[in-house]
Amino acid sequence: MSERSELARGAQGKAIAVDRLRQVIRRGAVVPGQRLVEAELVEQFGVTRGSVRAAIDELITEGLIERIHNRGARVRTVSRQQAVEILECRKVLEGLIAAKAAERAEPADIERLRDYAQRLTASVRDGEPLEYSSLNHELHGALAEIAGQATAADLIDRLNAQIVRHQFQLSLRAGRPQVSLGEHLAVVDAVIAGDAAAAERAMRDHLDSVIAALGDPD
Incomplete structure (x- = not known):
């Protein structure tokens, strides 16, 4: 089985990515203003790039992440x-x-x-x-x-x-x-x-x- 086929995908992959990403933000492992690199998150969470993107979109709606034009997604800064x-x-x-x-x-x-x-x-x-x-x-x-x-x-x-x-x-x-x-x-x-x-x-x-x-x- 290839490495990519072992990655969690679909609803399961998204759920894993949402939970893991929310936790690393909560614990300060990624800090406000830090850019989120999809390739790094794929490797870190063991999910597909599509799952990472879906998770980022969900956390944008929650206000945890923001997407900056031409600069990608980053952890939202809340004063x-x-x-x-x-x-x-x-x-x-x-x-x-x-x-x-x-x-x-x-x-x-x-x-x-x-x-x-x-x-x-x-x-x-x-x-x-x-x-x-x-x-x-x-x-x-x-x-x-x-x-x-x-x-x-x-x-x-x-x-x-x-x-x-x-x-x-x-x-x-x-x-x-x-x-x-x-x-x-x-x-x-x-x-x-x-x-x-x-x-x-x-x-x-x-x-x-x-x-x-x-x-x-x-």
């Missing part, structure tokens, strides 16, 4: 101020999600949220910021599922895609997981209690905290 503006929009939507989740949570959902609370607490206790960051993302996704507000969830995903690098860097800042944990536990407690107003308030407080932390470069 700190732009990230704050995105978070301010997200705060409204996340507050809605939390309120709806509090109204609609079933017993199985409550157990799921309690499990997340325990795992988040354990990751902070054990000094595992990457695990905490991953669980944090999963918790927000679980709240969106429970809320059943697909439109808000889709808008949040599109907003988040543009600032993944900022959020990832913030999650690794010393002391930040400890602060974030208390905020997330407050959201979980309010949702479990079925208190929509308290859940929305707790989520908005959390996003205000993220905005404040992002505005502080130290």
Whole structure:
């Protein structure tokens, strides 16, 4: 079998390329303003050039990548101020999600949220910021599922895609997981209690905290 025939292609290849490219941008392996060379990404991800191009097109729609005329695609630069503006929009939507989740949570959902609370607490206790960051993302996704507000969830995903690098860097800042944990536990407690107003308030407080932390470069 030739080397090219071993490359992932089609929907599978695109999915692989999208996931890998999003991750390398998130972790800072490619930096804002850096040009993306298709041949290098083909070799790095093990997918076809067509899959790489399709992935770049998708991440352009998400706001992670931009295409410059006669210069190709590059990682989009999102300033700190732009990230704050995105978070301010997200705060409204996340507050809605939390309120709806509090109204609609079933017993199985409550157990799921309690499990997340325990795992988040354990990751902070054990000094595992990457695990905490991953669980944090999963918790927000679980709240969106429970809320059943697909439109808000889709808008949040599109907003988040543009600032993944900022959020990832913030999650690794010393002391930040400890602060974030208390905020997330407050959201979980309010949702479990079925208190929509308290859940929305707790989520908005959390996003205000993220905005404040992002505005502080130290």
